Amino acid sequence: MDFTIRIQAQPFDAAAETAALTRGRLDIGAVVAFSGLCRDEGGRLAALELEHYPGMAEAEIGRLADQATSRWPLLGLTIVHRFGRIAPGEEIVLVLTASAHRQAAFEAASFLMDYLKTQAPFWKREHLKDGTVGTWVDAKEADDLAADRWR
Amino acid sequence: MKLVYFAWVRERVGRTDEQVELPDGIDTVADLVRWLKGRSEEYAYAFENEGVVRAAIDHVHVKPEARIAGAREIAFFPPMTGG
DSSP states (O other): OOOEEEEEEEEOOOHHHHHHHHTOOSSSEEEEEEEEEEETTTEEEEEEEEEEEEEEHHHHHHHHHHHHHHHHHHHEEEEEEOEEEEETTSSEEEEEEEEESSSHHHHHHHHHHHHHHHHHHHHEEETTTTOOOOOOOOOOOHHHHOOOOOO | EEEEEEEEHHHHHHEEEOOOOOOOTBBHHHHHHHHHTOHHHHHHTTTTTTTSSEEEEEEEOOOTTBBBOOEEEEEEEEOOOOO
16 A cells, blocks of 8 residues: 655645645545644744654654554545644644444544654754743643553 | 754754764664763763653664665654643
């Protein structure tokens, strides 16, 4: 199965990515799309800065995609993750999973997001509205617990 | 051997990457961390909380007991916060 993995600074178009995934396909019965957006944290945040580990980010997401396609009967998969400066309201990450029936697409998308958050080498730092550079965002224990439930 | 650092580990260490020649007896990631902590206050600060900093050998996550023989690139970084 073909899958698309991209790590990029520029914004993406979720609708265009979905259209590309399903174009010409008559076997796909379900597409689940998850978009992760940058919040303004109650108006505090000017932007998030995402640092990543080039090379490992692609490799690790590729390994997660391999796990997802071996666990669920997916017919298509797209993962796009941005790095650099991202303003509130902009999208950070996109996961598209396509399958014949909805359950596989729902579960694979949820699995991929749980592992992207805890295993893909990206780190977030806050830039505040008052012009100062805030702190690095701490990893959440809840995210680790969410990933653990797939073991 | 090349070492690379990310996020607040990079900031505390004060560099993005470096080449190191390791003395004999540095066999695992945990050995390497102990050796780095002895180099300067900056490294001691970066690795002050044992178990918080994560490691990867040649782009694959590893545990502290992982052996480093043959590694081309070892990375140290905080727990991931992507997605």
